[in-house]
Structure formats: structure tokens, C-alpha cells
Amino acid sequence: MENETLILAIETSCDETAASIIRNGTEIVSNVVSSQIDSQSRFGGVVPEIASRHHVEKITLVIEKALKDANLEPKELSAVAVTEGPGLVGALLIGINAAKAFAFAHGLPVVGVHHIAGHIYANALVQKMDFPLLALVVSGGHTELVLMKEHGHFEVIGETRDDAAGEAYDKVARVLNLPYPGGPHIDRLAHQASVGVEFPRAWLDDSYDFSFSGLKSAVINYKHNMDQRGEEIVPEKVAKGFQDSVVEVLTTKTVGAARKYQVKQVIAAGGVSANKGLRTSLEQAFEKEGIPFYVPPLNLCTDNAAMIGAAGSFMYNVGVRGNLSMNGNPGMELKSWSK
Amino acid sequence: MIWLGIETSNSPLSVAVIKDGQLIVEIVENIKLTHSVTVMPTIEEVLAKVKIKPSEIDAIAVSEGPGSYTGLRIGVTIAKTLAWTLNKPLVGVSSLKVVAANANLFNGLICSLFDARRQNVYAGLYRGSQLEPVLVDHHYAIEDLLNRLKEFNEPVMFVGMDVIHFKEQIIEVLGDKALFATESLQLPRASKLIELAMKEPFIEDVHTFVPEYHRLAQAEAEWLKEQKKEQ
Ligand SMILES: [Zn+2]
Numbered sequence: 001m002e003n004e005t006l007i008l009a010i011e012t013s014c015d016e017t018a019a020s021i022i023r024n025g026t027e028i029v030s031n032v033v034s035s036q037i038d039s040q041s042r043f044g045g046v047v048p049e050i051a052s053r054h055h056v057e058k059i060t061l062v063i064e065k066a067l068k069d070a071n072l073e074p075k076e077l078s079a080v081a082v083t084e085g086p087g088l089v090g091a092l093l094i095g096i097n098a099a100k101a102f103a104f105a106h107g108l109p110v111v112g113v114h115h116i117a118g119h120i121y122a123n124a125l126v127q128k129m130d131f132p133l134l135a136l137v138v139s140g141g142h143t144e145l146v147l148m149k150e151h152g153h154f155e156v157i158g159e160t161r162d163d164a165a166g167e168a169y170d171k172v173a174r175v176l177n178l179p180y181p182g183g184p185h186i187d188r189l190a191h192q193a194s195v196g197v198e199f200p201r202a203w204l205d206d207s208y209d210f211s212f213s214g215l216k217s218a219v220i221n222y223k224h225n226m227d228q229r230g231e232e233i234v235p236e237k238v239a240k241g242f243q244d245s246v247v248e249v250l251t252t253k254t255v256g257a258a259r260k261y262q263v264k265q266v267i268a269a270g271g272v273s274a275n276k277g278l279r280t281s282l283e284q285a286f287e288k289e290g291i292p293f294y295v296p297p298l299n300l301c302t303d304n305a306a307m308i309g310a311a312g313s314f315m316y317n318v319g320v321r322g323n324l325s326m327n328g329n330p331g332m333e334l335k336s337w338s339k
Numbered sequence: 340m341i342w343l344g345i346e347t348s349n350s351p352l353s354v355a356v357i358k359d360g361q362l363i364v365e366i367v368e369n370i371k372l373t374h375s376v377t378v379m380p381t382i383e384e385v386l387a388k389v390k391i392k393p394s395e396i397d398a399i400a401v402s403e404g405p406g407s408y409t410g411l412r413i414g415v416t417i418a419k420t421l422a423w424t425l426n427k428p429l430v431g432v433s434s435l436k437v438v439a440a441n442a443n444l445f446n447g448l449i450c451s452l453f454d455a456r457r458q459n460v461y462a463g464l465y466r467g468s469q470l471e472p473v474l475v476d477h478h479y480a481i482e483d484l485l486n487r488l489k490e491f492n493e494p495v496m497f498v499g500m501d502v503i504h505f506k507e508q509i510i511e512v513l514g515d516k517a518l519f520a521t522e523s524l525q526l527p528r529a530s531k532l533i534e535l536a537m538k539e540p541f542i543e544d545v546h547t548f549v550p551e552y553h554r555l556a557q558a559e560a561e562w563l564k565e566q567k568k569e570q
Contacts, residue, residue, distance in 0.1 A: 049408065051557040053549070056412050059421045061546045074424060080441050090409055094416050100379045102421035105393045276479060324379035 005078045005316060008102070009309030010063065012095030013087025013115050014140075015046045016302070017058040021077075025317070026124055030069035031299070031306045033057045037181070045170070046179050048088045055094035063102065066305070074106040081112045081312020084112030084322070085332030086141070091265050092115065092328030096264030105212050112322040114302075116142060116334050119269035122300040122307035130265040130292070136254045138278070139270030140166035140181070143210045143250075144334075145257050151314050152338030157257060158208025165246055166272045172219050172242050176235045176288035187275050189239035196240030197222060201249050208257050215245050236268055251281045266293045274301040282335035313332065342396045342536065343421075344529030345382070347374045347414035348406030348434035349453055351500070354381045355529035356389055361515035362530045364389050369500075369526055374413045377483065389525055396427055400536030403431030404551035405461040405476060411550035423545045430536035431548060435463035435476050435499075440531040441524040442498040443468045448491060460484060461553060463476075470535075476492070477551050481505055485512040498554075500525040553563055 004024060011018040014037040021029040036054045040046050067074070082099035084244045086091060096112075105111045119142075135146040143165045145158035163171070166183060168247055173182020176189075199218045202211040226233045244274070258266050268284055273277065273295050286293035300307060320337050340360075343398035346353040352374060364385050368377075369489040386393065390445050401418035404411045407520040415431075422429035449470070459479050464474035476485065489512055497509060498520040509517045542548050555563070 012513060043558050047556065047558040050558060052408070052412060053552075053556060056416055056419075056549050057547065059416060060419055063420075064423065064546070090412070093409065097375060097413050097416045098381070098420045101417040103423050104379060104383060105421055142439045324383055325376045327373060327376045 005313050006072065007079055007081050007309045007313045007316060008063070009081040009305040009312055010095045010099045011303060011305040011308045012055045012059070012091050013085070014091060015040055015051045015054070016305055017055050017062050018303065018306070019062045019241045019311045020305035021066055021070040021072060022232050022306060022313055024036055025313030027309055028306050029072070030061050031304060032067045032145065033063045033299070033304055034062050035078070041180050046088070048090050051088060052090035052094060055091055056313070059094055059098045063098065064114065068078070070285070075104070077106070077108055079109045079111055079312070079316045081111040081113050081308050081316070083115050083118065083308050084326060085115065087115055087327030087330060088288035088329045089330040092330065095227065096326055096328055100326060103115050105283045106322060109316070110326060111320055112326050113308045113312045114332055114334050115209065116144065116146070117311045118307040120148070120267065121147060121295055121311035122269055122296040122304070123267045124310045124314070125300060125306060126296050127294055132261055132263045133265045133267065134254065134258050134261060134263040136250065136266070136268050136273070137270045138165045138250065138268070138272035140164060140170065142270055143212070144172050145208050145254060146334065147261055147263070150338055152318060153336045154334050156334060158210065158253060160210040160212065162213035163206070163216060165210070165212060165250065168216045168246065169272065175219055175223050176238060183272060183275060186239045186243055187277055189236045190243040190277055191235035192206070193234070193240040195237065195238050196244050199241045199245045199247050203249070208253050210249065210253070212246065215242065247278050247281045249295060250278060251285050255285050255289060255314045258286070258289065263291065266291055268295040269301070269304045269321050274298045341391060341395060341528060342400060343382070343396045344400040344448055344533040344536070345378065345414050345418050346434070346437060346527045346529045346532050348402040348404060348527065349410055349500070350407065351526045352377055352381060353527055353529040354378070354385050355533060356385060357530065357533045358389070365530050366527065367526050367528055370380035374410055378413055378417055392422070393425060396425065396465045398428045398430065398536070400430045400432060400533045402437050402532055404434055405478070405553040408552060411552070415548065415550045419545050419548050422531045428541035429545050429548060430539050430541060432532055432535045432539060433463060433476050433551070434466065434527065436470060436535060437459060437527045437532045438499045439463060439465045439470055440535060441488055441528065442496050442520045443470055444516070445496040448473060448495045450488065450495050450497050451499045452497070452502060452505070453499060460501070460505070460537070464488070476551070476553060481508060485509060488530065489513060494502050496520060498524060509570045
């Protein structure tokens with residue numbers, strides 16, 4: 001194909017060192033992820049300094065493997081896309097400086113991609129995005145409802161006012177003495193109970209915003225009260241009660257927003273969208289609504305560079321360019337790139 | 340033979356090109372801008388000035404540490420990415436040695452140091468124009484370092500931009516054996532880095548090259564302490 005776009009994408013915003021090659025914004029040619037979970041789990045969470053050190057160790061290996069797997073030479077590439085933010089600043093800097101050095105060495109443009117735009121565009125690698133589109137982004141750092149009227153248009157219509165959903169999962173997992181990361185363990189336990197402990201739901205009536213800190217406190221208080229009474233908690237029932245509350249709020253608000261904005265497609269994105277309980281609930285709800293609903297496969301839900309390459313390709317095609325002074329932007333806002 | 344040198348171990352920045360043994364361009368800055376923003380544009384500017392394309396570089400030298408963790412990572416990440424993708428050799432040089440090289444006309448003990456906070460320093464001790472290592476680069480309590488230096492019972496030339504913070508303590512312990520390099524010699528220079536790199540072997544595996552932090556990350560140090568306690 002003559003006007004083929006081949007993007008090398010790099011992602012280092014948290015604890016995965018990742019590189020990928022994406023053809024024409026929709027096709028994964030190669031996708032490499034080096035995870036630090038084995039090293040980080042002993043600290044019970046991601047330690048930024050350790051994450052940064054790991055990224056320096058892995059970054060060129062991961063990029064080299066992405067190129068080799070794709071059987072491509074640097075000169076065949078169109079551009080280098082890299083996560084500009086948000087994320088851990090020291091971690092972002094490794095990907096960004098490697099991307100800039102690589103781009104400079106081969107005379108390629110660089111494109112700075114918003115991490116959440118990446119999560120949303122993971123869906124472009126699986127099916128055609130249909131607008132207006134509603135994205136529910138749930139991860140360790142994010143809980144957001146994003147409306148897209150066209151490619152490159154983002155409107156955050158709801159977000160968390162305190163903890164992200166993934167954060168609440170990790171904290172509740174600690175209460176239940178589950179290993180890090182806690183999400184998958186809670187999901188698994190929740191499926192082993194038929195009735196859960198009754199926990200509150202934060203509806204925040206007139207808005208699409210979320211709040212999970214009250215729920216988290218309710219779980220902590222419940223455990224505390226049981227301890228004082230000398231009773232044992234049943235982890236499966238706590239997990240189910242907690243997950244039911246999170247899932248019901250997320251599903252109800254997403255359905256409400258989808259109706260209000262009359263969207264043609266609903267997509268889930270981010271690490272927590274791999275959660276079976278959440279996925280099933282959303283699938284059932286949108287089947288009833290008659291609105292197509294998609295979740296990308298697990299390896300595209302968790303952090304990866306393919307999603308950055310997908311978003312980066314669309315940005316590249318409409319002329320968005322970064323430059324060699326690009327810096328890490330840990331608190332980057334999700335802004336539209338379409339005018 | 341064209342060398343590119345990159346020095347970002349602390350807040351100053353230096354980039355230089357040495358061609359066939361001659362320094363043809365060098366930038367030395369001490370304006371405390373973010374390395375992540377300035378290093379790549381500076382490399383681009385320096386190479387453009389002398390009309391050298393990235394692919395024409397024959398070897399790359401980088402200060403490998405110790406120093407500021409973030410500064411080191413930016414320099415090392417850029418250097419190793421360029422070296423790997425351009426398929427050129429890479430040499431890492433102690434950032435303390437690079438600063439010590441500023442004082443290598445002094446024919447005696449040269450001590451370079453960086454402030455590592457809470458009365459600690461990263462320091463190295465070298466001798467004479469060849470900068471033979473006398474004490475290896477290390478993380479010291481300033482007090483311990485000065486007591487060790489006192490045992491040599493000979494003049495020591497101090498060099499490095501953080502020396503000023505410890506000047507009184509140094510004089511207290513070493514008296515008139517303490518000598519101090521002049522202001523213009525305090526900043527690391529990429530030209531000195533390249534000179535030193537020319538005498539060192541190339542790094543065998545560029546992929547695994549990482550900064551010499553000389554310290555564990557705090558979380559890791561604490562974790563190891565816990566493990567020992569449990570045993
Ligand atoms: Zn993410």
C-alpha cells in the first residue's frame with residue numbers, strides 16, 4: 001500500500017515497559033510488553049523510583065523486539081508515538097527521551113499521546129469506532145466517562161471525585177489481605193459467593209461523576225466492627241458486596257449517559273475493564289438497550305503500547321506533531337485533537 | 340572519528356563533539372532547566388552547528404553517575420537509545436571523574452564531590468593528570484570522607500559545584516591541606532567526558548547499560564532491611 005502509516009509506539013507511564021508497531025492505526029504488527037509486577041509486588045504497589053530504574057533497563061530491548069517481530073527497519077516508519085502523560089513523571093521520562101532520541105536518529109516526527117486516549121483507542125484495534133461514542137475508562141488511576149463525537153474529540157462528562165475504581169479495589173484487597181494487584185483477586189472471590197455484604201452506593205444524583213471513598217470506608221468499618229465483635233469476616237461475601245456496589249454504579253451511570261447522548265457505541269477501556277463482573281454487567285445492560293458494547297481483549301485493556309500507537313496514528317494522520325523538547329506531563333488533561 | 344558526549348548527571352548540562360581529537364563544539368549550561376526538555380534540542384543544535392548527521396557519529400560518551408537519579412536516567416536513556424539504534428559504540432564514564440578532570444593540572448590528590456543531602460556526598464579521589472583512582476566513587480557521610488582524606492596527610496584539591504556547601508567543614512578538618520578549584524572549573528564538561536571515554540573500553544551490551552546510582556532505591560533498601568530482620 002502506498003500511503004501506509006507505520007507507527008512505532010512507546011509506553012512507560014507506570015510499571016510496564018512497552019513498544020509496538022501499528023499499521024494504519026488499526027492493525028497490530030508487533031506488541032511487546034515487559035512487566036515489572038514480579039519486582040513491584042513485594043512492595044505492595046508501584047514504587048516510582050523502582051519503576052524508573054526498570055524502564056532504563058528494558059527500554060531499548062523492548063523497542064528492538066518490537067522492530068524485529070515486525071521485521072521492519074527504522075527507515076520504514078512514519079513516526080514515533082509516545083505516552084506524554086498522565087502517569088509517573090520519572091517513568092514517563094524514560095519512554096519520552098528514548099522516543100525523541102530514536103526519532104532524532106532516524107529523522108522521524110514524534111507524537112505525544114494522552115494515556116487515556118490510548119486506552120480508548122485500544123478499541124480501534126478491534127473494531128471500527130462508531131460515533132457518537134461513549135467510553136467508560138476504569139483503571140488504577142482513572143474512572144471517567146468520555147463522550148466522543150468524532151475521531152480526536154473528547155469530552156469528559158463524568159469522573160471520580162476521590163479514588164479511582166482500581167484504587168478502591170487495591171485498598172479493599174489490602175483489607176482482605178489479598179496480594180497486589182488486588183483487582184483480579186476480588187473479582188475471583190466475588191464469584192465464589194452467592195450473597196454479598198450490603199454496602200452503600202454513591203449515586204451523586206444529578207451528575208455522571210463517581211465516588212468510591214465512602215464505599216472503601218464502609219468496607220474498612222465493616223471489618224473493624226466484625227473484629228471488635230470477635231467475628232470472622234467471609235472474604236468472598238465482602239468481595240461480592242464491594243464489587244456489586246462498584247459494578248452497579250458504573251453500569252447505571254454508563255447506561256444513563258449512553259441514553260442521554262444517544263450514542264451509537266459504548267466501549268470499556270483501562271485495566272479494570274478486564275474485570276469479569278463489570279464486563280458481564282455492562283454486556284447485559286447494553287444488550288437490553290440495543291447499543292453495541294465492546295471491551296478489548298485483556299492484553300489491550302492493561303497498559304500496552306499498541307493502544308498508544310493506535311491513537312498516535314490517528315493524530316499523525318491529521319497532522320499532530322510533537323518536538324524534541326517534549327516533556328513528561330504527569331497531570332496531562334485529555335484534550336481533543338480534532339478542531 | 341567523531342565523538343558525541345552527553346553530561347546530565349546533575350543540574351548542569353553539557354554536550355560536546357570531538358572530531359579527530361579536536362574539540363569543535365561544546366555547550367556548558369548551568370541554568371537549571373529540565374533536562375528532559377533541553378537535552379535532545381541541545382544535541383540537535385550542537386550537531387547542526389558542525390553539520391554532522393546523527394548517522395555520522397562514530398561513538399557516544401555519557402556520564403554514568405553518580406548524581407541526580409532523574410538526570411542520570413535522561414542522559415543514559417538518550418545515549419543508549421542513540422548508540423543502539425545507530426549501531427555505534429557507547430562508553431560510560433564516572434561523573435565524578437569527569438568533574439575531577441577539570442582539575443587534572445594539579446599534580447596531587449583531587450577530590451570531586453556532589454551533595455547527596457543530609458550531610459552525605461558522592462565522592463571520588465584521584466591522583467594527578469592521569470586521574471588514577473585512589474578512593475573509588477562512593478556514597479559517604481561527609482565526616483567520614485574528610486577523616487579518611489586527613490589520613491593521607493597531603494594537600495587535596497576539591498572540585499565540583501557542591502564543594503561550596505561543605506567548604507567550612509573541609510577547612511575545619513583539613514586546615515591548609517585543603518585546596519579549592521576556581522569557580523569556572525566546577526561545572527562538568529562533555530569535552531572532558533569524551534577525553535576520558537577515549538581511554539576506556541566500549542560497553543559490551545548497550546541494552547543492559549544503566550546508571551551507576553551508587554545507592555539502592557529507598558523502598559528496596561527498606562525491604563532488604565525487613566528481610567534481614569525476619570531471618
Ligand atoms: Zn493505563
